[in-house]
Amino acid sequence: MWSIIQIELYKIYKRPRTYIAFGAIAALIWVIQMGLKIDGEAYAAFLMKDINNTLVVDGKVLNGYLICYILLQLLLVHVPLLVALIAADMLSGEANLGTLRLLFTTPYSRTQWVLAKFIAASIYTILLLIWLAALALFLSMFIFGTDDLFLMKSNYVVLIESQDVFWRYVGAFVFASFSLLTVTALGFLMSSLANNSIGPIVATISAIVFFTILSTLNIPLFNVIKPYLFTTHMNNWKEFFDIQVTDNNEAITGSILNIQKIKTSLIVLSVHIILFVGASVVIMKKKDVLS
Amino acid sequence: MPVIQVQSICKNFGSLEAVKDLSFEVKEGEIFGFLGQNGSGKSTTIRMLLSLIHPSSGHIEIFGQDITAHRNQIAKKMGAIIERPDLYPYLTAKEHLQLFAKLSQKKISASQIEHTLQQVGLSNRASDKAQTFSLGMKQRLGIAIALVHQPELVILDEPTNGLDPQGIADIRHLIKDLAKEEGKTVLVSSHLLTEIEQMAHQILIIHQGKKIAMGPTATLLDPTKSLMKLSTSNDAAAREKLASSEFAAYLLEREEGIYITLPTEQIAALHQYIVNAQIPILSLESKRSLEDYFLQITSQSN
Amino acid sequence: MKVKFIAIIGLLLLVQLKSISQTNPVIEKVRQKLALVNDYVAEGVMKTDVSFIKASLGKVKVYYKKPNLIKVKKDGGISLLPKGGVSITMNSLLNTNQYIAIPSGKQVYDGKNLEVYKLVPTDDQLEWVISTLWIDPTESLVYKTFTTTKENGSFEITMEYGAYAAYGLPSKIIFGFNTKDYKLPNGITLEFGDEAPISKEKAKKNKKGTIEITYSKYTINKGVSNASF
Numbered sequence: 001m002w003s004i005i006q007i008e009l010y011k012i013y014k015r016p017r018t019y020i021a022f023g024a025i026a027a028l029i030w031v032i033q034m035g036l037k038i039d040g041e042a043y044a045a046f047l048m049k050d051i052n053n054t055l056v057v058d059g060k061v062l063n064g065y066l067i068c069y070i071l072l073q074l075l076l077v078h079v080p081l082l083v084a085l086i087a088a089d090m091l092s093g094e095a096n097l098g099t100l101r102l103l104f105t106t107p108y109s110r111t112q113w114v115l116a117k118f119i120a121a122s123i124y125t126i127l128l129l130i131w132l133a134a135l136a137l138f139l140s141m142f143i144f145g146t147d148d149l150f151l152m153k154s155n156y157v158v159l160i161e162s163q164d165v166f167w168r169y170v171g172a173f174v175f176a177s178f179s180l181l182t183v184t185a186l187g188f189l190m191s192s193l194a195n196n197s198i199g200p201i202v203a204t205i206s207a208i209v210f211f212t213i214l215s216t217l218n219i220p221l222f223n224v225i226k227p228y229l230f231t232t233h234m235n236n237w238k239e240f241f242d243i244q245v246t247d248n249n250e251a252i253t254g255s256i257l258n259i260q261k262i263k264t265s266l267i268v269l270s271v272h273i274i275l276f277v278g279a280s281v282v283i284m285k286k287k288d289v290l291s
Numbered sequence: 292m293p294v295i296q297v298q299s300i301c302k303n304f305g306s307l308e309a310v311k312d313l314s315f316e317v318k319e320g321e322i323f324g325f326l327g328q329n330g331s332g333k334s335t336t337i338r339m340l341l342s343l344i345h346p347s348s349g350h351i352e353i354f355g356q357d358i359t360a361h362r363n364q365i366a367k368k369m370g371a372i373i374e375r376p377d378l379y380p381y382l383t384a385k386e387h388l389q390l391f392a393k394l395s396q397k398k399i400s401a402s403q404i405e406h407t408l409q410q411v412g413l414s415n416r417a418s419d420k421a422q423t424f425s426l427g428m429k430q431r432l433g434i435a436i437a438l439v440h441q442p443e444l445v446i447l448d449e450p451t452n453g454l455d456p457q458g459i460a461d462i463r464h465l466i467k468d469l470a471k472e473e474g475k476t477v478l479v480s481s482h483l484l485t486e487i488e489q490m491a492h493q494i495l496i497i498h499q500g501k502k503i504a505m506g507p508t509a510t511l512l513d514p515t516k517s518l519m520k521l522s523t524s525n526d527a528a529a530r531e532k533l534a535s536s537e538f539a540a541y542l543l544e545r546e547e548g549i550y551i552t553l554p555t556e557q558i559a560a561l562h563q564y565i566v567n568a569q570i571p572i573l574s575l576e577s578k579r580s581l582e583d584y585f586l587q588i589t590s591q592s593n
Numbered sequence: 594m595k596v597k598f599i600a601i602i603g604l605l606l607l608v609q610l611k612s613i614s615q616t617n618p619v620i621e622k623v624r625q626k627l628a629l630v631n632d633y634v635a636e637g638v639m640k641t642d643v644s645f646i647k648a649s650l651g652k653v654k655v656y657y658k659k660p661n662l663i664k665v666k667k668d669g670g671i672s673l674l675p676k677g678g679v680s681i682t683m684n685s686l687l688n689t690n691q692y693i694a695i696p697s698g699k700q701v702y703d704g705k706n707l708e709v710y711k712l713v714p715t716d717d718q719l720e721w722v723i724s725t726l727w728i729d730p731t732e733s734l735v736y737k738t739f740t741t742t743k744e745n746g747s748f749e750i751t752m753e754y755g756a757y758a759a760y761g762l763p764s765k766i767i768f769g770f771n772t773k774d775y776k777l778p779n780g781i782t783l784e785f786g787d788e789a790p791i792s793k794e795k796a797k798k799n800k801k802g803t804i805e806i807t808y809s810k811y812t813i814n815k816g817v818s819n820a821s822f
Contacts, residue, residue: 003393003394004394007390007393007394010390011379011382014379014386015381050775050776050777051673051775052676053773054643054675054746054773055643055673055674056673056674056675057672058665058666058667058671058673058674059670059671059672060671074783077783097377097378097379097380098374098375099377099378101338101373101377102373102377102436103394104342105342105343105373106366106391106394107364107366107367107394108366108394147670148670150671152777152782153782154776154779154782155645155775155776156645156646156647156775157646157647157775158646158647159641159647159671160649161651161670162669162670164649238784243647243649245647248640248642249644249647250642250648250650251647251648251649252649253649288304288338288344288345290338
């Protein structure tokens, strides 16, 4: 099994398309970092307009931790599309190329191949996330330094002490890996249904865009189905950055406001991953390879 | 014990019956020619042998083992090329062989990989990416992939597709060597009768998913008989004359052209008969295409 | 008749003004006490209580230098301070002579009999408009101020005293101020989920915020460089 995972990773590594996502993430992050480096104060002032009416915020608001949060907010919505580019091509791409039948005539079962390909795609996804973390978090920390995380949410502001931030990012990235693996699994399922590359990629991206829109629209009808959409749960990495307060409105360092929400989301996402991959295995086992 | 044993397999795609009740055996060390026109069900049958397609009914054993139950063990001893030579465009010839050598779960040395490249005549292009290859070179690489892990059974589906005459001859020699020198069993499919008859020990012919004929090449393609196509300035008159002659029994029923299957030694007599009938002959040619062969054996079975 | 009346009124006003001049003894004693301090560095813990802010307690250092330099610095972090509120300290209120103090009666506050004075600046350049001081005349300590500024609204400062009462320096200081609404559009925060609503209790005091500094230690008159501000 390990050897076919290696082979799948080798193919991913050899494929030019693999590097599009890494390049795109690097470019996006670089552009945003440069923009904030040059003109970040104006952006911060814009965000803090309401607060500045009452309070003076003293300190380095625009530090690496906040930059990373801004980057994740912007990027974690779009990285799934990049993941889909590879994941949704894992099976159908080979079917399209005709090489799937070569693989399926090797002494490995289809289940082994499907799982190996999913694991390889997952490793790719995780590497992409590590790349994202390295650039968004560590590079931002390097360029902008670190300080307390002054987080402006829609209805309130959270001030998290600098020594209480890093582990939250570790948690957020672990959570994000579940989100992206769900996308990988969805892309995989789509991939098992088709014999061409473009169809499953477009289908996966469309599904994500469609469900994300449903998740973000604040319409009562959609609010009923929101808890059942994986896209709703994908965004809950943000829960790591909300903090509990005491009765005296004192923030409790090291706390998470709604840890149950994170747990629930992780369970929902994991169930999705298992269902999507399980369905892919069943479909591929039954499939007649005609390409 | 036969290497391949196929027992009344059927495959339906919806209402289409691609393969109907097909049975055959392939013996160890023989070259088994699998003949049929495009769309006759050859590839579907081969894909069933490789477990790429699940038969609707019937039973397949390879090396005496059921292919559904022992697929992985069987696959270790099998190499195949299926229809088109499909490759990873971003890998080189050598990388392809390394990859599939690894997938075979056997220990394949670097020199074995070199040898395989040499066998198919790709040594000088080993480090070139597949995307730069011509169809013929891709076909050779496809065959190399089928051979790299030294399989006991080689299944080659239309291996000469896209090759030039020299390439076709090279592959023919290679297939013969595989059986003769290395003792491998080879199942080779083609839609070209001439191709198959030059190397196969046994031939199976299928048409519209059904077995039409099977047997040793020597007896199946009777060398004592020839299929002739006669072209004259007045075909209607010629047909009429022939129908009332001693050649009437050899005349095939066909709307266009006059086809006659007759013992080879009688070709001269046929020619003389038409000349004597004072019908100018435009041509009298021997036909050996598969299509003509179908015509011949179907008319014989009639 | 009219002239007489105006003259009497004028005389009365003059007398009144004299009695509320800056030489008011109670305020003068407070001023003298505060004048003992040329500079200080104070260490303390700051607590921010604003309904829309979740912040933990933070260690702060407060730097002061005569006449009116003051800076609150969080120990390597971000601090939230009421706008314009910190710069108007007791010292900065009383260190100038540019005000008129009007006695406004007495009031019992926290079990103490305090005298209430209203200060009105005589210099238009000062940023505050009016300030009310609650002073304990026996200790010469200010327990509470309520100041209205030109630009930054009104805020209340209450103080508690301990070890450094001799210098007129509080052990605890609470800034109370009015807050305005806080809201960022979802499109900017990219938050589309069901955000936890602010609790009823919080909503009640929604418009009122406090920042509380509890001082643990003052280092007085040991010199503070201007770079600290």
